[in-house]
Amino acid sequence: QIVLTQSPAIMSASLGERVTMTCTASSSVSSSYLHWYQQKPGSSPKLWIYSTSNLASGVPARFSGSGSGTSYSLTISSMEAEDAATYYCHQYHRSPFTFGSGTKLEIK
Amino acid sequence: DVQLVESGGGLVQPGGSRKLSCAASGFTFSSFGMHWVRQAPEKGLEWVAYISSGSSTIYYADTVKGRFTISRDNPKNTLFLQMTSLRSEDTAMYYCAREDYSYYFDYWGQGTTLTVSS
Numbered sequence: 237q238i239v240l241t242q243s244p245a246i247m248s249a250s251l252g253e254r255v256t257m258t259c260t261a262s263s264s265v266s267s268s269y270l271h272w273y274q275q276k277p278g279s280s281p282k283l284w285i286y287s288t289s290n291l292a293s294g295v296p297a298r299f300s301g302s303g304s305g306t307s308y309s310l311t312i313s314s315m316e317a318e319d320a321a322t323y324y325c326h327q328y329h330r331s332p333f334t335f336g337s338g339t340k341l342e343i344k
Numbered sequence: 345d346v347q348l349v350e351s352g353g354g355l356v357q358p359g360g361s362r363k364l365s366c367a368a369s370g371f372t373f374s375s376f377g378m379h380w381v382r383q384a385p386e387k388g389l390e391w392v393a394y395i396s397s398g399s400s401t402i403y404y405a406d407t408v409k410g411r412f413t414i415s416r417d418n419p420k421n422t423l424f425l426q427m428t429s430l431r432s433e434d435t436a437m438y439y440c441a442r443e444d445y446s447y448y449f450d451y452w453g454q455g456t457t458l459t460v461s462s
Contacts, residue, residue, distance in 0.1 A: 237406070268446070268447070269447055271448040271449075273389070273449070275389075280439055280452040280453065280454055280455060281381075281389060281439070281449075281452055282452070283448055283449060283450050286444075286446065286448045287446060287448070292450075322388075324388060324389050326389075326391075326448070326449075328447040328448065331394070331403040332391055332403070332404075332405045332406065333379075333391045333394065333403075334391060335381075335388060335389040335390065335391060336388070337388045338388045338389070
């Protein structure tokens with residue numbers, strides 16, 4: 237199966253700071269099938285970025301995604317309080333459709 | 345509006361069985377593939393199972409293969425997960441999720457909690 241490794245596991249950022257988290261796949265994943273979800277405590281996950289770089293409906297433009305092959309990233313250009321959450325990458329390249337272990341983003 | 349409402353969770357003894365349901369509304373259920381995803385307490389997301397729109401294609405995670413069965417009733421707009429031989433490690437919040445035509449999960453339910461304990 238394709239293992240997705242997210243780093244860091246936990247990070248904190250100050251308001252206004254640029255944030256980048258990564259997702260590394262154990263084998264190549266088509267960029268069309270690499271997605272990101274945001275989850276806040278007590279809530280269901282929400283689609284956040286699909287197909288590497290496309291923002292889901294309602295996602296602020298300060299978010300961006302990039303990558304190819306085995307290396308992907310999610311970037312926030314300027315951290316805001318509402319961005320504190322856990323972010324999961326997910327691959328649909330091949331079954332089983334695995335998730336990364338998540339990056340928990342906190343406010344410093 | 346698209347709605348997915350899971351039900352059927354609860355407390356089950358190890359070795360027991362349980363059937364989860366996911367009632368769908370607000371879209372043409374029979375046109376979309378569906379998934380089950382679970383999340384153990386304080387843990388990350390784990391994909392569990394997939395069923396295509398017409399039930400012709402089904403996939404399972406290795407951790408549940410042979411014990412869980414995904415199915416759907418399109419006329420009743422309902423997705424199911426039949427779980428047998430339950431273990432403590434199956435304790436989790438179980439979410440159903442709709443698969444968009446571009447192979448991501450665009451809508452999720454609120455989840456139903458399953459606890460496997462004696």
